[in-house]
Amino acid sequence: MAITQAMCTTFKRQLLEGTHNFKNSGGSTFKLALYAVGGGGKSSTTATLGASTTAFTTTGEVANSGSYSSGGGTLTRVDPSVSGTTALTDFADISFTTATITARGALIYNSSATNAGVAVLNFSTDKTSTAGTFTIQFPTADASNAIIRIA
């Protein structure tokens, strides 16, 4: 019963199969869904997410509130780039407004590829907005910090 930050193992295989396209123009549709632990999700479910997660699930997903609805929000892709010998990609920050949300983590998934899981994010602690804005800021797009890096 936990959310463990990880790259989904199936995503690594799918990269080699050409399933995912992160280019800004014509790329896949990537989405970010929020999850709760300790029975804070829909129907009091709790999320268990990690490297073994294969696809988007509603189990443990936070309830609809404000601009957040099941499945989460669509991410804006930033063209992949290279820094030294590391390839990386990035997304624009995403916000859910007028929302009452308590989330412990998130799943990035590809809705263009049967909701295939990409990466699980762990927020370390519960993060809460009350009738407010819940913003996920992606890290600096460099070889040491970018959200997805291949060294």
Added chain:
Amino acid sequence: MFNGGIDVGAVNIMTSDDGGHSTEQIVELAMDKIMRVSDTAPQPIRDQAEAFQNHLRHVLYHYMELARREERATIASRMHKAGNSEMADLVRRI
């Protein structure tokens, strides 16, 4: 031998209650994207970088406050013209 890997970075979460983010929060979001001061940089360079960072933070804060105030003024003006004077006053006083 191949020494590499595929990694996922750490995100930063910012939340607010009873409304949107404050100007201070937005400035911090922007600052995280604009510049970072390396922990391993020599002290004189760190001092200079941090001084510039603080200056930048103040400039951003000032102009973001101005942008928010001017946006509210535009919205209030449109509301007033549309006959919603009470709502216009509420927006102006935020």
